[in-house]
Amino acid sequence: MLDHLSGASRLIPIIGDPVRYVRSPVWLTRTLGARGHNGICVPLEVPVDKLGVVMAGLSASGNVDGILVTMPHKFAAFGYCATSSPRASLFGVVSVMRRNPDATWHGDMLDGLAFVKAQQDHGAQIERARALLVGAGGAGSAIAHALLDAGVGELVVHDADPARVAALADQLAAVGAGRLSSGSADPTGFDLVFNATPLGLEEDDPLPLDTALLSPSMFVGDVIAGHGMTPLLAAAQQIGCSTANGDHMVEAVQDLMADFLLHT
């Protein structure tokens, strides 16, 4: 798989803590190789208080062309970007960085886009659809933005903390144009039902919504990755819903990251 590793390899570290379970070293390296690019994605474990000193070292290294950013650095890393995409600037958060011509960093946030792409790749129709999104944290905010960008007709966001939904609605007022509202976690009547909470990460987590209220015509998506089928998706599939899981999102993001890093 990684036969292109050599002294001439370009590096794209993924910075986070922990990094033990990240999949990009394998997947992005494979994607770059398939595109004929000698780039290697390596995990770099960066404690939360060491981001500055590590960023300085990576910035000074001549063959570090890009950086993937995962928790807990997604917000702090934004501060190291001289320029960024509108979707990154909106929330002040980045998931990936590449060099500008003057070697400064340009940031982007691809998580929401990747989530939407994963749903579309598995058959979801986003445009003009009615969508319920449970969870208005970092992932939920990015997904809400991407859904509105993709032309969703109506977006109801639920969060255990209603103040987060209100804040999100404020941030997305311009792009939302009246389509985003706050609501309950009841999926009745929606075309698309998405979980963007961490519920499903742990075995004894409660469900993010009442699966008895799902119906077969609904498309159900989940952000939880690396855990196989979540209880939410298992219940949805049993009912007859089409689904996409968090691994599909991680898969979708590889292509988007390669496009971003290679300027294609």
Added chain:
Amino acid sequence: MLDHLSGASRLIPIIGDPVRYVRSPVWLTRTLGARGHNGICVPLEVPVDKLGVVMAGLSASGNVDGILVTMPHKFAAFGYCATSSPRASLFGVVSVMRRNPDATWHGDMLDGLAFVKAQQDHGAQIERARALLVGAGGAGSAIAHALLDAGVGELVVHDADPARVAALADQLAAVGAGRLSSGSADPTGFDLVFNATPLGLEEDDPLPLDTALLSPSMFVGDVIAGHGMTPLLAAAQQIGCSTANGDHMVEAVQDLMADFLLHT
């Protein structure tokens, strides 16, 4: 080859400038994998004036377990080692670093040892032999030290700058114990004839010594790596000498580096 790359991989960057032609990313990664260790050696291009900021970043990263050092950083990197081996301390130079239990760096200098091992692997008998070494720079100094350590009987060192040989003899006085002296590049009467000058790197370089004076019983070794057969070694082989080239030294050093990094 590199199927063990994952989020759990440990990193061993090789720092230098240029790094384009270094072979350790492939060779050391393969060697570590063959020993069942999930460690990846990646090239890191570090400009001469950026060593400090890059060392700070690497030191702060939790999964950077070791660093290989190549030009132009071999002397400067010694300053970042809290502890070092006697052979590294003697010249204030390191080729490889690993973590101490308190996460500071321990340095060693394996180039001389690797050169000696390459000669032995190709049939050279070092103990009690008479050796001529041409070149008393960084490589030559390390090789002289390693030859004395390995029990060479007599070591004559030649350099275009006799002051370098005098300085080397001073530095090695304790370990040399009268076996090291300064002399001409005439190989007549020696068992072992070694080139540690850069001559042979460029196509139109003069030979480091007069090959007409070689005889078939001599073993001839060269430090020049990455250039296939040097004119010196080609002439030596035509005369009937056994030889070892710089690639053999690079090969030998992989095992020594893996031993050092894995504490075996």
